[in-house]
Amino acid sequence: MPPPVFRFAPSPNGYLHLGHAYSALLNADLARASGGKLLLRIEDIDATRCRPEYEAAIYEDLSWLGIAWEPEVRRQSDHLALYRDAVDRLAARGLVYPAFDSRAEIARLVAAKDATAPWPRDPDGAPLYPGFGKQLDADERAQLMQSGAPYALRLDMDAAIALAGDLAWHERGHGPDGETGTVAARPEAWGDVVIARKETPTSYHLSVVIDDALQGVTEVVRGADLFWSTSVHRLLQTLLDLRAPVYRHHSLLRDAEGRKLSKSTGATGLRELRAAGVGPQEVRRMIGLAAPA
Ligand code: GLU
Numbered sequence: 001m002p003p004p005v006f007r008f009a010p011s012p013n014g015y016l017h018l019g020h021a022y023s024a025l026l027n028a029d030l031a032r033a034s035g036g037k038l039l040l041r042i043e044d045i046d047a048t049r050c051r052p053e054y055e056a057a058i059y060e061d062l063s064w065l066g067i068a069w070e071p072e073v074r075r076q077s078d079h080l081a082l083y084r085d086a087v088d089r090l091a092a093r094g095l096v097y098p099a100f101d102s103r104a105e106i107a108r109l110v111a112a113k114d115a116t117a118p119w120p121r122d123p124d125g126a127p128l129y130p131g132f133g134k135q136l137d138a139d140e141r142a143q144l145m146q147s148g149a150p151y152a153l154r155l156d157m158d159a160a161i162a163l164a165g166d167l168a169w170h171e172r173g174h175g176p177d178g179e180t181g182t183v184a185a186r187p188e189a190w191g192d193v194v195i196a197r198k199e200t201p202t203s204y205h206l207s208v209v210i211d212d213a214l215q216g217v218t219e220v221v222r223g224a225d226l227f228w229s230t231s232v233h234r235l236l237q238t239l240l241d242l243r244a245p246v247y248r249h250h251s252l253l254r255d256a257e258g259r260k261l262s263k264s265t266g267a268t269g270l271r272e273l274r275a276a277g278v279g280p281q282e283v284r285r286m287i288g289l290a291a292p293a
Contacts, residue, residue, distance in 0.1 A: 004036035004218045008062075008069070009208070011043045012054035016061045018268040019223065019253045019261040022287045026250060027221045028067045029292050039215055040069040044077045045202055061270040065280050074215060076207050083202035086210055086240055087153060087195060095160050095239065096195055098151040099133025100144050106131060120191070123228035128191030129154060150199070154192040155235075161187060164238040167231075172219075173248040175227040185231040193232055205232045213242035224249040225260070253287060 008024045010016065016024075031038040042058070044050040055075075062069070076083075090096050101109070110127040113119045120128045133154060136144070144151070167185040174180045196202050212220060227249045237244045252260050253268075261268050273283065284291055 004031070004034050005039060005216050006031040006036055006219050006221060007039040007041055007212070007215065007217050008067075009041040009043050009211075009222075010058055011046070011049075012051060012058055013046065013049040014054060015057055016270045017261045018270070018273075018283070018287055021061075021065055021270060021283055022253055022289065023221065023223060023250065024062055024067055025065060025284065025287070025289050029289065030219065030221060030248075032292055036219070038067070038069045039217065040073045041211060041215070042073060042075045042077075043204070043207070044075060045080075045083075045200055045204070045207055047077070047200070050077075057271065061274075064270070064274060065283065074211060076202075076211065079207075079211075080201055083196070083207050083210060086206060087201060090155070090195065090239060091153070093163075093239075095156055095163070096153045097133055097136075097156060098141060098145065099129065099131050099154045099192075100149050100151045101131035101133065102150075122190045129193075134192070151197070152194045153196040155195050157188060157190065157192050160235055160239060164235055167234040167238060169230055169234050169244060170246040171230075171249065172246055173221075173250050174224070175249060176224060179227070183230075185234040186228070187231040187235040189228065190232055205229065205236060209233050209236045209240065209242055212245055213237065217245050219248060220245045221248045221250065223252050225252060 006027045008027045010020060010024075028038050030036070040058075040062070042055055044055065087096065106127070106129065109130045110119050113130060119130065122128055133151075134156065167187070168182050169185060171180050171183045175183065193205060194203050195206050211217075230247055230249075234244060236242075255261060255268065270283070278286075281291060
């Protein structure tokens with residue numbers, strides 16, 4: 001059997017904190033214990049939020065933690081043409097459509113619908129897409145495209161599920177309600193998700209499945225906040241004929257008030273801890289990861 005391949009895939013849109021340290025060290029420990037490889041991937045498709053100084057800080061902070069990754073780092077912004085190609089393949093099968101509604105229009109529509117009965121939310125709590133993009137005819141679409149209006153390409157979820165059928169994944173960790181083992185995917189819970197945008201020819205969901213497959217990742221180890229995203233990932237893997245890794249979602253670290261750590265949480269920032277004289281072994285103790293044998 002070839003050695004397992006793990007990856008840590010941060011977005012350079014802020015400095016790393018203890019939650020990232022947990023995920024990165026867990027990946028590194030599992031890779032070491034299984035004789036596997038650890039890849040590093042920079043998920044920087046959001047040009048408005050990602051910055052080179054955050055990327056540089058990722059390398060610095062991970063090295064400080066004692067983590068070693070394979071020499072070739074994959075940066076998603078270098079591969080936009082590849083993602084665009086996958087979007088075209090989905091579009092050729094009639095599985096995506098442009099939606100021109102702005103965020104404000106969507107919010108207004110949802111508020112109006114909420115007034116009669118609660119509008120359905122996705123697993124992250126965002127309202128499912130209620131807009132009319134799907135109902136536009138070819139002429140209306142062409143006209144809007146020509147006008148230069150911004151748009152998002154959305155997956156026609158019903159059509160995609162009809163093609164892909166029932167899906168499941170193998171979970172070595174656990175979901176928010178303790179789900180583990182063979183987990184049935186529920187992509188319908190996300191509605192018509194955004195697959196790409198006019199200014200960015202991809203999305204988190206699309207690039208993550210393409211890269212995991214292309215890089216030969218066999219074990220995805222990441223935070224439980226992404227547990228239900230795996231439903232969309234399994235669907236896209238099936239539609240694009242990509243191999244599925246096994247998944248291990250881990251609990252998220254919380255602050256003293258029980259809140260999820262965020263990139264702006266100064267007290268748990270790795271740079272702040274380092275400046276305060278904390279060492280990498282102390283970080284391991286703080287996050288409850290024993291030093292590897
Ligand atoms: N880039 C994502 C993040 O920083 C993680 C993606 C993943 O592990 O699938 O939250």
